Amino acid sequence: MDNNRQGAKASIIALIVFIGLWILLPSAVRRLNKEAFAEFQAPAIQLLSKSRDLARYWELRSRSTEDLVAAGRDLARINATLELKLQAMEDIRKENLRLREMLRYPTSTDYLTVVARVATRDTSSWWQRMLIRKGRNDGIRPGCPVVFGNRVVGRVTTVHLNISEVELVTSPAFRCTAFLEGDDPPRIVHVSGVASNPFTTGRAKVSVIQPDYTPPAGQVAKVVTTGLGGVFPAGLILGTLDGGVTSTAQGNLKEAYMVPSKNLDTIEEVSVLVPKYPTAGEILMSPTDRIKLEEFK
Amino acid sequence: MKSFFNDTPHSTPSDPLSRVRINFLFVFFVAGFIYITTGLAYRQLVQASEIMIQSDNQIKRVVIRPPARGKIYDRHGYTIVDNRVRWSVKADLLSLQPEFRQEYLSLIRKAKADPTVPKINYDALNEQARLNVLNGWLDKIWFVIDANTDKPKKLKTVAKLPSNKEERTVNRLALRKHLTESRALKFTLITDLAFPGSENASDPDEANRTVARFIEQFPQGGPISLESDMVRSYPYSTMAAHVLGYVRDSTDLPPNVDDFTDLNFDNLQKLRYTGKRGAAGIEQTFDPILSGASGWELWTKTSSGYNKELLRSSEPRQGSSINLSLDINIQLAAEEALRQIKDSTGNPLPGAAVMLDVNTGEILAMASQPTFDPNRLVDRISNKYYDEIENQGGWLNRATQGQYAPGSTFKIITAIAGMRNHIIDWDDILECGTSFRVGNRDFPEHGGEAFGSVDVEKMLTISSNVWNYRVGLKLGPELLAKEARRFGLDAPLLRMPPSLTNPSTTELPYPTNRLVIPDPAYKMRIGAGPWNSGDTANMSIGQGYTLTTPLHMACLAASVARNETRTTPTIIHDPNRDGRHEGAVSIGLNKDQLEAIRIGMKRCVEVGTARSMQIEGLSIAAKTGTSEYFKNGEKAHLAWVIGYAPADNPAVAFAVLIEGQLDTSTWGGKTAGPVAKAMLEGWQVENDKD
Numbered sequence: 004m005d006n007n008r009q010g011a012k013a014s015i016i017a018l019i020v021f022i023g024l025w026i027l028l029p030s031a032v033r034r035l036n037k038e039a040f041a042e043f044q045a046p047a048i049q050l051l052s053k054s055r056d057l058a059r060y061w062e063l064r065s066r067s068t069e070d071l072v073a074a075g076r077d078l079a080r081i082n083a084t085l086e087l088k089l090q091a092m093e094d095i096r097k098e099n100l101r102l103r104e105m106l107r108y109p110t111s112t113d114y115l116t117v118v119a120r121v122a123t124r125d126t127s128s129w130w131q132r133m134l135i136r137k138g139r140n141d142g143i144r145p146g147c148p149v150v151f152g153n154r155v156v157g158r159v160t161t162v163h164l165n166i167s168e169v170e171l172v173t174s175p176a177f178r179c180t181a182f183l184e185g186d187d188p189p190r191i192v193h194v195s196g197v198a199s200n201p202f203t204t205g206r207a208k209v210s211v212i213q214p215d216y217t218p219p220a221g222q223v224a225k226v227v228t229t230g231l232g233g234v235f236p237a238g239l240i241l242g243t244l245d246g247g248v249t250s251t252a253q254g255n256l257k258e259a260y261m262v263p264s265k266n267l268d269t270i271e272e273v274s275v276l277v278p279k280y281p282t283a284g285e286i287l288m289s290p291t292d293r294i295k296l297e298e299f300k
Numbered sequence: 301m302k303s304f305f306n307d308t309p310h311s312t313p314s315d316p317l318s319r320v321r322i323n324f325l326f327v328f329f330v331a332g333f334i335y336i337t338t339g340l341a342y343r344q345l346v347q348a349s350e351i352m353i354q355s356d357n358q359i360k361r362v363v364i365r366p367p368a369r370g371k372i373y374d375r376h377g378y379t380i381v382d383n384r385v386r387w388s389v390k391a392d393l394l395s396l397q398p399e400f401r402q403e404y405l406s407l408i409r410k411a412k413a414d415p416t417v418p419k420i421n422y423d424a425l426n427e428q429a430r431l432n433v434l435n436g437w438l439d440k441i442w443f444v445i446d447a448n449t450d451k452p453k454k455l456k457t458v459a460k461l462p463s464n465k466e467e468r469t470v471n472r473l474a475l476r477k478h479l480t481e482s483r484a485l486k487f488t489l490i491t492d493l494a495f496p497g498s499e500n501a502s503d504p505d506e507a508n509r510t511v512a513r514f515i516e517q518f519p520q521g522g523p524i525s526l527e528s529d530m531v532r533s534y535p536y537s538t539m540a541a542h543v544l545g546y547v548r549d550s551t552d553l554p555p556n557v558d559d560f561t562d563l564n565f566d567n568l569q570k571l572r573y574t575g576k577r578g579a580a581g582i583e584q585t586f587d588p589i590l591s592g593a594s595g596w597e598l599w600t601k602t603s604s605g606y607n608k609e610l611l612r613s614s615e616p617r618q619g620s621s622i623n624l625s626l627d628i629n630i631q632l633a634a635e636e637a638l639r640q641i642k643d644s645t646g647n648p649l650p651g652a653a654v655m656l657d658v659n660t661g662e663i664l665a666m667a668s669q670p671t672f673d674p675n676r677l678v679d680r681i682s683n684k685y686y687d688e689i690e691n692q693g694g695w696l697n698r699a700t701q702g703q704y705a706p707g708s709t710f711k712i713i714t715a716i717a718g719m720r721n722h723i724i725d726w727d728d729i730l731e732c733g734t735s736f737r738v739g740n741r742d743f744p745e746h747g748g749e750a751f752g753s754v755d756v757e758k759m760l761t762i763s764s765n766v767w768n769y770r771v772g773l774k775l776g777p778e779l780l781a782k783e784a785r786r787f788g789l790d791a792p793l794l795r796m797p798p799s800l801t802n803p804s805t806t807e808l809p810y811p812t813n814r815l816v817i818p819d820p821a822y823k824m825r826i827g828a829g830p831w832n833s834g835d836t837a838n839m840s841i842g843q844g845y846t847l848t849t850p851l852h853m854a855c856l857a858a859s860v861a862r863n864e865t866r867t868t869p870t871i872i873h874d875p876n877r878d879g880r881h882e883g884a885v886s887i888g889l890n891k892d893q894l895e896a897i898r899i900g901m902k903r904c905v906e907v908g909t910a911r912s913m914q915i916e917g918l919s920i921a922a923k924t925g926t927s928e929y930f931k932n933g934e935k936a937h938l939a940w941v942i943g944y945a946p947a948d949n950p951a952v953a954f955a956v957l958i959e960g961q962l963d964t965s966t967w968g969g970k971t972a973g974p975v976a977k978a979m980l981e982g983w984q985v986e987n988d989k990d
Contacts, residue, residue: 178516214618286443287443
């Protein structure tokens with residue numbers, strides 16, 4: 004009995020000592036520890052995700068030949084249509100290049116695209132983030148925008164060797180600038196995720212809407228990126244205004260809720276747009292590059 | 301067994317002395333208990349509500365937030381004064397306390413280690429610690445804003461934004477003031493992120509880029525945040541600046557929105573954000589209408605005075621909008637034309653231009669040169685810009701505040717007075733030589749020319765001086781002055797309509813009250829001696845002591861166009877205005893006499909002194925004037941033109957005045973004519989649209 008009591012006492016003391024040590028440890032050690040833990044669990048996450056892919060593969064293998072023939076036929080039609088669109092796009096691209104050359108218009112910031120499979124996602128009100136199966140080894144850096152087609156999914160917050168964490172547009176930690184469809188001339192609004200109630204779909208808040216803004220009649224106004232902040236390219240769709248015109252007065256301005264453009268619960272694959280050169284914000288956040296701030300000063 | 305107590309000699313309870321002591325103590329404690337209980341009950345039951353209020357007042361404060369001002373539109377509904385979003389970067393000093401403390405301790409350590417420091421000034425170090433921390437954050441902010449990531453090999457600052465030194469380091473005095481007066485509010489590091497230190501407002505694209513860079517790149521969740529509010533914006537820059545005015549900072553905010561009946565505001569500590577009040581023009585006179593109602597926030601506060609928790613709030617209510625009678629196209633045309641009239645060094649000459657709707661009296665354009673950009677006066681007026689405006693005389697609205705001799709435009713009054721008083725009729729002819737002798741002095745004809753036989757119509761066409769000397773002298777100063785006053789040339793204008801509940805008495809602030817229609821009594825009053833015939837001759841041609849404003853002369857033209865004596869001008873647009881003018885009666889001329897005046901003014905444009913303002917397809921009636929004034933002790937000329945159009949069916953009346961300089965050749969038709977022409981062309985375009 005006494006031994007048990009002494010053992011319990013020792014455990015509590017050990018726990019307190021451990022917590023104390025953890026608090027007193029230098030932040031670099033703690034960061035290393037956190038990183039090591041992330042790297043430790045990364046293979047398990049990847050394995051789980053790949054198993055899901057495999058299960059899906061076997062499920063598709065079990066389909067009948069008729070189903071596959073029909074799907075193949077549909078795919079061929081879609082391919083033919085896309086080929087035509089591709090041709091048209093190529094013409095537009097050339098025209099665009101020609102006009103840019105004529106006007107000596109500077110080309111937009113270059114991005115490298117890294118396609119990544121979604122490993123896990125948690126779109127509940129609690130986390131609002133997803134893990135993707137690409138990391139530092141693939142050139143991904145913190146702060147990179149994550150898109151699906153021309154729609155914004157979120158932004159990379161933490162990068163590990165082979166996985167990265169993505170903060171979704173509905174996360175309270177997410178923010179960017181946007182233009183509203185129908186606002187002429189376009190004026191900057193502020194988009195940030197909001198902590199929503201449990202069991203509800205995540206939404207973002209669009210604030211600093213000018214009082215005289217009215218959404219286009221008969222349609223849901225799109226919220227698109229400005230491309231001015233140096234992080235997101237211009238014209239990507241962030242979402243649509245929830246309820247159209249139901250913006251509420253906030254101070255002397257208006258605000259509205261935004262529904263993300265892509266159903267974040269079902270997304271399987273995303274593209275990470277890695278800017279060719281690090282942004283100032285990236286440098287500011289990266290401890291190794293702080294020296295550049297000193298140089299700047 | 302013996303008790304220890306029983307052995308002591310004075311401890312038996314039956315001892316009378318002990319009993320007295322015990323009873324005394326008992327009474328003492330009971331009394332004390334009753335006293336404390338009663339006191340507590342009194343506090344809890346009787347004084348409870350009062351104490352609770354006091355307690356609430358000690359831990360709560362109200363923060364008053366200013367509303368957005370109402371917009372100002374022109375007569376067609378175009379926004380000429382707007383509100384734009386101002387993005388301010390603010391620091392939460394409460395969250396920065398640990399950083400301040402760390403820096404403070406570090407500075408103390410350094411000071412103690414430094415043998416050259418004789419005595420440590422802890423207060424100064426504390427302030428320096430705060431400055432160091434805030435400057436560190438400010439460096440980071442500017443790093444994000446300035447860094448040009450398109451050129452990554454070497455981070456460069458983008459030199460597109462005005463690099464105002466004040467916005468790049470924290471101002472020690474501003475921080476001290478903030479900590480003393482409003483430490484509960486966040487400290488403003490950059491007032492207007494889109495236009496930092498905006499002496500020269502950068503282009504809107506660059507402004508948007510600055511805001512976007514900060515929002516998307518600056519690490520969030522820290523003590524630095526971006527806040528947005530509405531500030532005044534004048535999209536057309538200098539356009540109608542004297543009419544619109546400008547706003548300036550004020551903590552005297554408009555009344556609160558009325559939804560706080562259960563809050564005892566009077567006893568709560570109040571903190572006010574800085575709002576805006578109209579400081580000139582319409583912004584000033586219509587301030588109660590434009591300013592709206594303030595919002596408020598009820599906060600709990602920390603022991604060190606910072607805001608802690610927001611309990612309740614009420615949104616501010618935007619001010620009402622105003623529709624001015626100005627037409628932006630005519631206004632822009634007038635201002636552009638005024639800018640084109642330059643002196644020998646290429647600087648625009650001072651001047652004013654006014655155009656009115658003849659029937660309603662609504663002012664379609666009111667321009668004054670030199671002018672200023674109200675956008676540059678919104679946050680704070682820099683000394684340099686203030687001096688620039690001051691030295692040019694740009695604060696003066698020459699259309700309503702300038703006092704000028706009307707020159708030959710006054711001849712319309714002399715002619716009307718002569719005919720009304722039967723001194724002369726419309727077809728009477730006077731022989732006019734090169735000069736006219738008054739007393740022992742020859743008063744010359746303009747240009748030294750003899751015009752021969754001159755009637756009313758010809759007089760107005762060629763602007764004969766001699767004709768006016770002769771008629772004026774026969775009339776005498778009293779009748780001339782009476783006629784001028786009948787047309788209200790010295791009457792106050794732009795009085796606030798009684799229908800508008802506004803404490804201001806005039807639609808535009810500080811109209812001049814030093815207008816002069818002279819007569820012998822006036823000359824005596826100012827100590828200039830007795831009136832003589834020379835004074836009358838001068839007065840008959842609008843020279844001498846007569847002083848009036850371009851707005852008054854535009855009203856005179858409108859009145860003649862309507863065959864009435866008075867025009868009530870207004871800057872407020874009202875589509876239901878009935879066109880009645882206060883105190884207006886018929887001029888009192890017969891048809892022929894009136895026609896002579898009108899034809900004379902029309903001929904003035906066709907073949908006379910106002911030929912420079914001919915417009916194809918538009919008949920114009922006008923009268924030019926070139927009067928003398930003294931500038932730095934030397935004679936210079938004022939160029940005038942007044943009139944109305946179309947001559948046969950008057951719709952608009954106008955007046956233009958240009959202040960000539962000593963070395964410039966300034967003549968009514970030649971100098972002022974093109975400005976009037978530009979306004980009329982602007983009106984023609986608008987009229988064709990309708």
